[in-house]
Amino acid sequence: MTTPQAPAPNVLGIVHIAIAVSDLPHQIGFWQQVLGFTLDGTAEVGGSLPEDETGVPGLRSRIAQLTRDGLSVELYQPTAPESRQTYRPTPADIGSWHLALRVTDLDELVRVSGEWGWRVRGRVAVVEEGPGPIGARLVYLTNADGTILEFVELPSR
Structure with missing residues (x-):
């Protein structure tokens, strides 16, 4: 692996951070009332777009877009497929993030x-x-x- 000498010219910036949640209304409340984010809108998505993008057949989600100080956070509550799992990593687990x-x-x-x-x-x-x-x-x-x-x-x- 090499260390780049200049920023990657094809990466323009961060669009959003997305977090899967189990209770969208509750998390919207927390992010607004405690963390000071503004709710920009909500929607329900499903069909070919999320299936094609993620490779998860039957994916449906309720989503909320929130912003604060230029940071955009997408909270999404998957509603299908039924086979989804909850991932609770520790900070030492590979693939965890914060x-x-x-x-x-x-x-x-x-x-x-x-x-x-x-x-x-x-x-x-x-x-x-x-x-x-x-x-x-x-x-x-x-x-x-x-x-x-x-x-x-x-x-x-």
Whole structure:
């Protein structure tokens, strides 16, 4: 594998991050009320487009598009096929991912997130050496769907 010397000319940017959820209305509420995202719209999709794109026969989903500060998040609740599974990786599992959000008042945000079913995976950690920002407070949260969020509270200057 080689390290590119310049940005890939064919990649223009990130369109969205998509997260499969089991309860779309509940997650829309959390992302709006706790994380401050704006709901741009909802839809139900199925048929050849999602089947062709994903290679999953019979795929149907309810979707919601939310944005904040230029970041677009698509929450989707698969409704078919029946054979779908729930994937609950740990941060050490290959294929796991998380979304890191810069926050203020990390402790209060953790408390409020708990009211929405999110729990702390480990504990709040403090960056004591680089490459991260020294003094930053970090915490991983997860929900019943297995989604992982990281809250990052930068030190005050």
